Amino acid sequence: MNKIKEHFEQIAKLSDLDWHIFSSKLKKSVYSKKATILKVGDIENHLSFIEKGRLRFFTPKQENDITFGFCFENEFMSAYDSFLTRKPSTYQIETLTDTTLWRLTYKDLQDIYNETEVGNAIGRITTENIFLMKSKREQSFLNETAEKRYLNLFAERPNLIKEIPLKYIASYIGITPQALSRIRKRIS
Structure with a gap:
């Protein structure tokens, strides 16, 4: 959990109360290599911080899957479009190595936004970074x-x-x- 706190403190100073609220909602999950974290058609219910491991995002196809993203240690991961819209995912997430995640549910994240002083700022900056990475990837395919x-x-x-x-x-x-x-x- 210390890695998450360090990550957040690079964005904003956390009070002890804010950290207590946030950390009390985190749940640790451990997965083996090649485990499916999310299947096509499931609704993403978690925003996860990767303590250890690597994951890939892909669209399964009969002949060759289409990989469109990777996440590594000390990064957040989620099928974020499904997480936000509460609609089924059109892609899958699987582990490429043994993986340890610290996870928040959608409801817990909403509570953090409402109960902490810096939750909204951290959420905004994190989602802005996700958007910038996605935009950069799209532009690279075009140009x-x-x-x-x-x-x-x-x-x-x-x-x-x-x-x-x-x-x-x-x-x-x-x-x-x-x-x-x-x-x-x-x-x-």
Whole structure:
């Protein structure tokens, strides 16, 4: 739980009371590698902080899943559109490694917003960061080649290249594993 507190204190100073309210609502969940956190059609009921592990967001397809996101330690994760709208998710979330999450329910988050001084500020800044990451990814698909997307990914998140299977990285940047292999050969 200390990692979450440290993360929040980078955004805003927490009073002891605010931290007590927030931490009292957190529930620890542990998952093994390849565990499904959320299935297509389920409503996302949690906002989770990753204490340990890596996850991927994907749309399951018969032949090849389409991976569109990853989350790592010390980050928040959620099928946030489903979480906010309270509607079924159109994608899945699975663990890529053994994973430990600290989770809040939708109701608990609303209580935190209402009961704490800094809850709304932390929520706003966190969601703004999620929006900026999503916007940047969308713009890269519109304006960059697959090779440029790969190079940017490598520069911005080198741990991704080392820790995520290449087939998921290829899907994430919108190409086949074979095309990624050709790009990797060309730039090495």
